[in-house]
Amino acid sequence: MTAGRAITPPDSRASLGPVKPLRFAPTPFGAGGLDGPSGPPRIGIYVMPGIHPPTRTHSTQRKERTMHPTITPSIEVTIGRETRLYHAFITTAPTTLDAPATVTLHTAPLSDVSGMAADPIAISGTRANAPGRLVLVDGTELKWQRARYREGRHLFAPADPVLVGLNTLQHWLWSRIGSPAADLALANA
Numbered sequence: 001m002t003a004g005r006a007i008t009p010p011d012s013r014a015s016l017g018p019v020k021p022l023r024f025a026p027t028p029f030g031a032g033g034l035d036g037p038s039g040p041p042r043i044g045i046y047v048m049p050g051i052h053p054p055t056r057t058h059s060t061q062r063k064e065r066t067m068h069p070t071i072t073p074s075i076e077v078t079i080g081r082e083t084r085l086y087h088a089f090i091t092t093a094p095t096t097l098d099a100p101a102t103v104t105l106h107t108a109p110l111s112d113v114s115g116m117a118a119d120p121i122a123i124s125g126t127r128a129n130a131p132g133r134l135v136l137v138d139g140t141e142l143k144w145q146r147a148r149y150r151e152g153r154h155l156f157a158p159a160d161p162v163l164v165g166l167n168t169l170q171h172w173l174w175s176r177i178g179s180p181a182a183d184l185a186l187a188n189a
Contacts, residue, residue: 072118072158075136075169086136088164090117093133093154099145101138105172108132110155116164117157134159136169 072087113132114121137145149156
């Protein structure tokens, strides 16, 4: 012992020197290293639960060359033996334009709700107090719902996957199930 410190032998596992990081990480798919490009994600494997990548169709491939695809937050809801995938959007449309399976999670002035959108929304002074909603749209009714809102010239913007993540969607959905009368009164106001 010298100066109050124990000297460890050079072959000891307890070393106080810098630690060299591993250049590989074992994975179930046999990835050789983490420092190279990983390539496109494999189908069915996602890092963030509740967020699914956008599907690419022939009609949207042209738009994706100029714009980055937006990932909408989503939540799977299972009742009995039926499971549906719902996507979160910000809208200014009234509930009369909703599809039967669309669920309103939050209602507030557009100036408040627009902060939950994935992309910034330009709001004029007259539009700031317009009613806005955070809605869950059933994935099977998404195209129909989008066309219906846009036909009425209403805003239909994807929600931000960080601000409106899986935990937030679960919390608001449970609140909505627990007190449906209060939310319906606000949505029809």
